[in-house]
Amino acid sequence: MELYFLALLILIMAMSLGSGFPVAFALPGAAIITIGIAAGTGYFFAGSTDAYFHSGGPSQWLSAGVTNLRGVYWEVERDTLIAIPLFIFMGIMLQRSKIAEDLLVTMARLFGPVPGGLGISVVFVGALLAATTGIVGATVVAMGLISLPAMLRNNYSSSLATGTIAASGTLGQIIPPSIVLIILADQLASATDQASTARKLLHKEATGELSMPSVFDVASTSAGEMFLGAFIPGMVLVGLYMLYILVFAILRPKHAPAVPYEGKFDAGFLRNVAITLVPPLALIFLVLGSIIAGIATVNQAGAIGAAGAMIMAGYRLPKGGKTLYYPALMALLAMGMIAFALTSFDMNIKAIDSGADQLGIAIGAFATVMLLVALVWSGARIFKIENTLQGVMLETAKTTSLVFIILLGAAMLTAAFRAFGGEELVKEFLLGLPGGFWMQFIIVMLVIFILGFFLDFIEIAVVVVPIVAPILLADPSANITAVWLGVMIGLNIQTSFLTPPFGFALFYLRGVAPAVVKTVQMYKGVIAFILLQISALTIVGGFPPLVNYLPNRVSFLSESSPPPRNPKLQLCLEDYVGQQLMQSTATADAIAAARGLDLSVLPKDLAKDLAGGLDQADTAMAKLAEAFASAEVVQEAAPAYRPMHGVVRGIEKQIRNRGTHVKELETRISRLRDESEAAERAKLEAELAVYNAEIAAFEAEIPDAWEDQHATFLKLTQAENKARAVYRRAADAAYEAPLSVLAVLDSNADFAALEGPLRDMRSTIETTPEAEAEGLVNELTKAFSAVEGSDDVKKALKKARKALKSKTPDRATALVEYDKAVVAYEEQVVWRGSAEDQLRAGLTSYVETLKGTLGVRLQKRFTRDQALEMASCTAYHRDISLNF
Template sequence: MELFFLFLLIVIMAGALGSGYPVAFALPGAAIITIGLAAGAGYLMVGSTDAYFHSGGPNQWLSAGVTNLRGVYWEVERDTLIAIPLFIFMGIMLQRSKIAEDLLVTMARLFGPVPGGLGISVVFVGALLAATTGIVGATVVAMGLISLPAMLRNNYSQSLATGTIAASGTLGQIIPPSIVLIILADQLASATDQAGTARKILHKEATGELSMPSMFDVVSTSAGEMFLGAFIPGMVLVGLYMLYILFYAILRPHKAPAVPYDGAYDVAFLKNVLITLVPPLALIFLVLGSIIAGIATVNQAGAIGAAGAMIMAGYRLPTPSKSLYYPALLAIAALFLAGFAISNYEMNIKGVSDSTDQFGITLGIISTIMLLTALGWSCWRIFKIEDTLAGVMLETAKTTSLVFIILLGAAMLTAAFRAFGGEELVREFLLGLPGGFWTQFLIVMLVIFVLGFFLDFIEIAVVVVPIVAPILLADPEANITAVWLGVMIGLNIQTSFLTPPFGFALFYLRGVAPAIVKTVQMYKGVIAFILLQLTALAIVGLYPPLVNYLPNRVSFLSETSPPPRNPRLQLCLEEYVGQRLFESSETQDAIATVRALDLSILPKDLAGDLTDSLESADNAIAELGAAFEAVKQVEAAADDYRPQLRLVRGLEKQIRSAKEEADKLNVRIGRMREESQAAARAALEADVALLDAEVEHLRSQIPESWKGVHDSFQALTTAEDSARNKYRRAADSAYEDALDVSAVLVANADFAAMEPQLRDIRAAIQTMPEAEAEDLVDELSKAFGKIDGAGDVKSALSKAAKALKDKEPDREKAMEAYEKAVVEFDSQLGWRAEAAEKLQPTLVSYLDTIRGSLGIRVQDRFTREQALAMASCSARHRDISLNF
């Protein structure tokens, strides 16, 4: 019956959508109606409202839906949704202020003389509009109205012209800042949590271990990371579009002719290009640059974009006058003044300590007032001219409401879908497909592609993604990142928006295209661009660093970068260290140089520490080599082991599924206590018996040799893990032990500076009252305690202070302890001076040499070179399925 109500849920939803009923009400309505029918049917037929639910009951699932609704607004982790109205406002404001029209006209004049230049300019402007508006319909309509007549008037092929406009208009789906990416990031963040739980369960069932190493966790994402991840794929797509148009124009010049500019390329033309092009580019730089540099969050960047759009509209809408650019110039001056203040002064009001700080705060206040004045001035202009501000805010409210209401409705629908076992059904279907992850991924992408014909991106993102994403993210063989999956889905949705006969972009363009342009020509025109989209999908799919590298780079170079000891980074870290150790003899030479030193100068404990450091360094290099050899053995054995692993894990998965089904039936059997239900109970018991028999049959298919094969392979991976752990301990010890010795020698000056105080304290011990003398000695003891290597002197002084502090103070005992402290001090002065001269330079050089290899894990953060190496290495998807 669960399947019946699941089918009913889909039918009701599809029927409502097909009849034109608003999506915002069709989604939650279908959920509430179906849950209500299931509860009623269960009560009438079985006597329990919970009978026809996969688990739980109607109250639980309705509550889950309500909880999901509340989460959309009130969860702190989902506050990136606040950026949606800000970016919508920015896009609509730029559209209403005709900045898009100026861009198209100016770029057409600039690129026109180039073969296919008019088409290239449309792609260029489409990319700029995508980075400022992110609204597909608005972009397609704007470019269709402005550029299509110009392209047809200049004898462009109808198919090329319409295909270029439709494809360029959809770039807003993938080029940041994009509403699609924000919503996908929000949904994938939740999916990551579910995928992480599923992977932990899988690891426990496969290995029997209670906890999974953190290096196997699923990598989550955020809106900022989605923006960064989509940037390079978006540029790749723009490049493919431009190259196609250029080669098309060269091969068929009569279908994409050059369009000479009638005017002169003079200073006036250059000024017009700069005024038209620079502000949108500067706005894009401020929005994306602030996110990339870690200066602003996505929400703050959205506010920057909205404010920038108002400043630009403030000089574009009014008629030309002397004061036309005053608000924009005032805003620019305010930004420069604020930047100067932040760069040169302490801007924390609570931390103001002198007149210099006060001057910096004053500059900050002045710049803030200037910026607010510029915004208010621009806002007043926009408000007065054709009531533009009110219109933009109304459209923003409508679009934002649409997005959030659909999010809320989808939360209810997802709860109902899970209530009737839909998520389990999808998971079992995908996991049961042959071919592993890539078969599952292709099926999901195909489904999303087809749904893109009928549903907007919001419905796909909030209905489909939460169901399929956890399944794909949990797979340990592909071990994909959430940001890569999000970008792939975004590219896929963009492709479906172009595909005839249902592509949304085609409908938008058809609505504004003249009658002379046939629909068939539009369909022909987008075919090449669809192929380019699929090419981009293939490129990004086969080379994940295109997506993962930039977010990683920004993360590792930021102030909050993960520390070198982060468990997720250890494999990459060891690859980096191994490359440095085995491609250069620098570290080995440094070890040999220190080993040749005469360590008899040092006390036994310090000499022992330095000797241990050298031995640890040798052991670390040997263990890292052993780890790499173990990796080769694991890789060599993996080819034979992997097919058996897949077979057995597949059988075990089927066994678990059959057991879970039997458990559910047993629960239902337990509820059937009445005599009238005897026949139904017997039928269910027969089903349970069949499932038990199936479990035994599946167990019999597990090869008898599996245990031996598994144990043998496990021994290889254990050897690798052991070698890596030994390397890590030895490498840390190699650096830390030598650093401790160096710290003692570095403290020589501080140690010698304590001599006058130590000599003068003798008289205090002999003549001053015991309590006062004890305070002075104790203070001196603590001072020595802060100096590396002065522990023996401190200890002797502590004994002297204790002797003065006893109930019966003993000056004689205190003096004995003091004399020992003086002897130890004099002894240290001697060997410290000799060691500083003969050992310290070589030891410092040794530490500098191994800091970037054996000592890298001990550092607080990565150097720039190391951070870039970690970003590059961790951008690859690493198969971890052999550990499951």
């Protein structure tokens, strides 16, 4: 029965959307009506309102959507959605201030003389507007009203003109800052948690191990990472658009002619270009640059964008005057002063301890007041001119409310979908598809593409993504990143905006296009751009570093970068070390040189540890080579093992699915003990027998050779893992041992400084009262504890203190122990001096040489070159399915 109500849910939603009912109310309405009908039907025909739900009851699922949405708002860590109204305000303000019109006119004059230059200028401006507004409808309408008449007037093909405008208008879906990327990031953050749990369960069922190595876990994403990940694919798409228009204009010049600029390219023209182009580019740089540089969060960048849009509108909307640019200049000066104060002074108010600190705080406070004055001044201008500020605030409130109401409705619809087993049905369907991950991925992308004909990106992001994303992210065969999946979905949604006959961008453009432009011409015009977008999807799908590299680069170069010992980085780190060792013999030479050092000058324990460390260096070199050799053996064996592994794991998946039904049936049968329930019990037992028979049939399909092949391949992988584990321990020991000796030598000055207090301690022990003397000896002991390598002196002093602290203080014993401490000190003075002269230079050279190879794991953070290597290595998706 659950399937009937699931179909009813989809039918009610489709009918309400098709009838033009607002989507913000159609989604929750369909959920509430279907849950109510299911509860009533269960009450009248089965005696329980919970009878026809997959699990739980109507009250649970009605409250689930609201509860889930409250989780988004009430969790402090998930505050990304705050950025949505800020970016919406920024976009509407720039659109109302006619920045788009200025850009289009100026860029058309600049690119006009180039073949297809007018179309290229439309793409360029579309990219700029996408990076500032991110609102498809507003961008398409604005460019349709401004550029379409100009393109038609200059004999551009109607198909090319409309296709260019529609495609450029949709760039706001993928070029950051984008509302869809923010929502996708929020949804994927939850999906990665579910995917991580699913992958851990899969690993446990496949291997029997209770815990999964963190290197196999699913990484989450954020809005900032989504922005970074979408930046290069967005630029690739813009480049494809421009290249197509240029080639089209060269091959068919009559359909995209050059448009000569009738004016002069003089200083006045260049000044106009600068005034028109520089402010939007500067705003983009501030918004995206602050995120990329780690200076601001997405929310803070949204506030920067909103403030920047007000400043720009403050000088664009007024007609002129001497003070026209004063607010903008004041804001620029204030930001320059703030930047100077932050870079030149300690701006922590609580830590003011000098006149320089006070000066820095004063400069920052004054600049902040200036910036606020500039914002208020610009806001007052915008408010006075046609009440623009009120209109922008009203539109922002409406759009934001619509977004969040849709989020609430989608959360309720998703809850109803799960209530009737829809999520399990989708999961079983996708997991049952032949072809593994890529077949699942293609089907999901095709469904999203089709849904894009009918639904806005918000509904797709909050209804479809939470259901399918955990399944795709949990698959270990592709081992994709959440940011890559989000960008691919964003590109797909953008493509669906163009597709006839339901593309939203076409509807927006049709509403403002003149009657001379036929709808068929518009459909013909977007076909080439749809193919370009599919090409971009293919390029990004086939080369994940286009998405993953930039977020990784920013992460590894940031102050909070993951340390080199991070378990998820070890494979990449070992590849890097292996490359360094192959390219240079410096590490081997340094080890050989260190072996030539005379270690006899050191105490036996230090000499033994140092010699052992040098031995571990040789072991590390050998084990790394062994690990690489074992990895090659595993790679050679994988093609023969993979087919059988896939077959068996697929069979085991079917067995687990049947096993879940068996457990449910056994539980239900155990509760049917009354004689009146015998018929129902017999029915369930017959169903149980069918499932058990299917399990037995699946078990019989497992090849006889599976156990031997699995055991053989497991030994190969275990050999590789063991070699890598031994290498890591040996490499750490090879670097730590000389570091400990150098730490002792570095403390020589501190050690020498304690000679006087140590010599004076004899008279203290002899003449000072025992309790006071015990305290002074304890202080001296602590001083030696802070000095590396002085344990023997410290131990003797501890014994002296103990003799003074006993119930019957014994000065004689204390003096004996004190004398031992002096002897130990004098011995240390001798070997410390010899080691300083004979070992320091050699050990320092050894440590510096191994720092970038065997010792890299023990560094606090990566160097720049190492960080870039890690970013490049981790940008690729690594198939880990054979570990499951």
